[in-house]
Ligand SMILES: Nc1ncnc2c1ncn2[C@@H]1O[C@H](COP(=O)(O)OP(=O)(O)O)[C@@H](O)[C@H]1O
């Protein structure tokens with residue numbers, strides 16, 4: 018059977034719950050008889066660029082990695098994995114990306130002076146979607162959670178394959194985390210890349226149940242008229 022998936026990219030700062038929501042959303046959609054693939058980026062163990070990114074995030078690169086170099090590595094990681102992406106899109110009703118193009122746009126633009134941010138954002142989006150012809154998601158979901166709460170969730174994570182650090186080089190930098198949140202808000206507000214839905218992960222000071230957050234995502238998908246999920 019040939020289908021073309023509805024593509025959802027789950028986005029946000031480090032530790033906001035992207036992995037949790039990606040998997041909970043997949044489980045919820047599968048319970049409604051939809052076929053779903055979840056793909057997370059970077060592909061640390063699968064691509065050459067992913068291997069280089071692992072070194073970078075562990076602070077092991079011998080020379081500084083500029084925002085442009087990082088942008089190319091993250092985009093290359095997806096480009097190397099492009100055939101698998103296209104296969105997943107052809108074989109499923111839904112493809113959920115745990116981070117995608119918008120991560121690169123928001124993070125790398127957070128590393129340049131404010132005056133250069135929008136040029137950087139446009140350059141990165143163009144590199145991924147035009148130069149590398151990566152498929153555009155139908156919906157981006159921004160999970161919004163403040164830096165302090167997200168930082169404490171990162172500490173709760175079990176040991177990760179790509180780093181032995183409790184906080185990798187991005188996670189350890191609170192000012193970067195603040196700037197990338199501003200960038201995500203801007204990108205979502207401008208409907209850059211494609212449509213966005215912005216969801217607050219906490220309410221009245223406590224984390225919301227993942228099933229409640231997933232229900233919000235599903236409502237946004239239904240509003241786009243692409244699928245009747247229930
Ligand atoms: N809504 C939530 N409620 C309770 N715990 C959560 C929630 N979202 C994430 N967590 C927990 O926080 C930690 C980080 O979540 P994770 O999904 O790995 O974040 P990310 O993928 O954004 O880095 C995990 O231990 C996860 O179980």
Ligand SMILES: Cc1cn([C@H]2C[C@H](O)[C@@H](COP(=O)(O)OP(=O)(O)O)O2)c(=O)[nH]c1=O
Nearest residue numbers: 031032058059091116117120121124187188
């Ligand atoms: C996929 C991607 C990730 N990143 C950053 C975000 C993270 O700080 C780091 C590692 O991503 P990831 O392994 O998803 O971290 P986490 O699970 O903690 O959110 O790489 C980019 O800057 N651009 C990208 O395109």
